[in-house]
Every structure is written in structure tokens, then in C-alpha cells.
Amino acid sequence: MCAVFLRDTSFDFLKKSAFVLITSGGSPVNTLWHLAQAVLKTRTSVIGGIQLRGAVTVPTKFGNFLGRPDHIDLEDAKLFGSAIAAKVINGGALPARYKIDPKSGGRFYDIIGPILTHLKKAITPLPQSDSEKCDLCDYCVYQCPTDRITIENRNIKFHDTCMVCYRCWHVCPQYAISIKFFPRSGFIERTLYSPKMEKCFGKMEKGEYKNLGPNLYKNVLGRKIKLTYDRHNPTAKFEKNE
Numbered sequence: 726m727c728a729v730f731l732r733d734t735s736f737d738f739l740k741k742s743a744f745v746l747i748t749s750g751g752s753p754v755n756t757l758w759h760l761a762q763a764v765l766k767t768r769t770s771v772i773g774g775i776q777l778r779g780a781v782t783v784p785t786k787f788g789n790f791l792g793r794p795d796h797i798d799l800e801d802a803k804l805f806g807s808a809i810a811a812k813v814i815n816g817g818a819l820p821a822r823y824k825i826d827p828k829s830g831g832r833f834y835d836i837i838g839p840i841l842t843h844l845k846k847a848i849t850p851l852p853q854s855d856s857e858k859c860d861l862c863d864y865c866v867y868q869c870p871t872d873r874i875t876i877e878n879r880n881i882k883f884h885d886t887c888m889v890c891y892r893c894w895h896v897c898p899q900y901a902i903s904i905k906f907f908p909r910s911g912f913i914e915r916t917l918y919s920p921k922m923e924k925c926f927g928k929m930e931k932g933e934y935k936n937l938g939p940n941l942y943k944n945v946l947g948r949k950i951k952l953t954y955d956r957h958n959p960t961a962k963f964e965k966n967e
């Protein structure tokens with residue numbers, strides 16, 4: 726997402742130094758490397774980076790890395806911050822663990838990544854709202870994790886950069902939001918984001934697989950499970966639909 730922002734705005738950091746940081750609740754693939762490449766194109770040198778974990782709270786993937794960041798993640802982030810501060814104040818090199826390996830990207834994943842991204846874009850439609858059912862309660866706007874919903878002229882507008890997590894669809898109390906899947910696209914979506922795919926292609930660390938939650942696509946999209954959210958406290962409660 727940040728890499729796209731940098732590419733679209735031709736941002737110029739005036740030859741400053743930067744570090745890059747990503748949070749991920751699933752398959753990080755080469756995101757840290759890609760972000761570093763995008764920053765390098767802005768005439769900025771990248772002095773290092775870190776990838777941290779966080780819980781996934783979108784309905785269809787709820788459960789991944791639940792409880793993260795935990796105290797160990799936060800301690801890690803603190804150490805990273807201290808290392809950056811020490812480098813800025815005293816100079817010298819960052820500890821090797823924060824170096825971004827130039828060889829970590831630019832190979833298999835650079836070919837497969839854009840193909841999967843296009844496939845996902847093609848098969849996961851933006852939500853739509855039904856003005857007859859919608860009472861403009863604003864709840865979807867509040868719940869959207871990326872603030873991609875606005876109310877304009879008494880109509881719900883979903884912006885193009887929506888990450889199609891379908892939380893708005895899941896939480897709308899009036900069932901006024903719909904998703905128009907192509908035939909079989911729900912199946913492809915479930916397959917693409919299955920734990921097996923994440924294990925095979927996600928470039929996760931060995932011990933991290935146990936942090937993958939169940940694949941909820943079928944149950945959530947079939948409205949067999951309902952999760953209630955509090956945006957400021959990212960946990961969810963499962964309510965079985967009768």
C-alpha cells in the first residue's frame with residue numbers, strides 16, 4: 726500500500742535517509758523489500774527495516790495472528806526504535822538483523838505477485854449499497870478499517886482503493902450492502918487465501934504457521950458466522966447465525 730502511494734505521488738524525500746516498517750497478519754512475501762525499493766526511487770537511502778506482526782480482523786480471515794502485536798513484538802519495535810535513534814545520534818551501522826537483503830526480492834515473487842494481485846482485483850468486487858435498505862446510520866463508515874467509505878448526497882460511496890475485506894458488508898445492520906461475485910470467484914478467493922497457499926507462497930517464518938487462523942471465507946460469506954467488532958479494540962466475538 727505504501728509502495729503504491731509512493732509511486733503514485735512521485736514523493737521526493739530530498740535525499741534523506743529512511744527506515745521502512747511493515748505490519749502483516751499473514752503472508753508478508755517480499756513486502757519489506759518492495760517498500761524499500763519504492764523509497765529508494767524517491768532519492769532516499771534506506772538504512773534498514775523491520776517487519777512486525779499484527780492480528781487480522783477482517784471477517785474472512787479473522788483469527789490470523791490473534792493477540793499480536795504482543796509484548797514480545799512491542800519489545801522488538803522498541804529495540805528497533807532504539808537502534809535507529811542510536812544510529813541517527815551516534816552514526817555507525819545498524820545491527821545486521823535490520824538490514825534489508827537486496828537479494829530477497831526481484832525473483833519468483835515479482836512475477837507471481839502482480840499476477841495474484843490482478844487476479845484478486847478481478848475476482849473480488851467492490852461492495853455495493855442499496856439506497857432503499859440503507860438508513861444512513863454511518864456504521865459502515867465507522868467500521869471500515871481503511872476509511873474507504875463516504876456518504877455523499879445521501880448515498881454510500883465505496884472508493885476504488887477499498888481493500889475488499891467486506892467488513893462493511895458483514896456489519897451492516899440493514900443488510901444494505903451486497904457483493905456481486907462472479908460464479909466460482911468465491912471459490913477462487915477462498916483458495917487463494919487458504920492457509921495452504923499461505924504456507925507454500927507466503928514466505929512466512931517456519932514457526933509462524935501455527936498463527937494462521939481458520940479459513941472463514943465459506944462461513945462468513947455464507948452468513949453462517951457473524952462477528953461483532955469494536956474498531957478501537959480489534960477483537961471479535963463470534964455469533965452463530967441461526
Ligand code: SF4
Pocket residue numbers: 854858859860861862863864865866881896897898899900901902
Ligand atoms: S451500515 Fe448499512 S445502513 Fe448503515 S450507512 Fe452503511 S450501508 Fe447504510
Ligand code: SF4
Pocket residue numbers: 852868869870871872873874883884887888889890891892893894
Ligand atoms: S470492503 Fe472496502 S469499504 Fe468495506 S470495510 Fe473493507 S475496505 Fe472498507
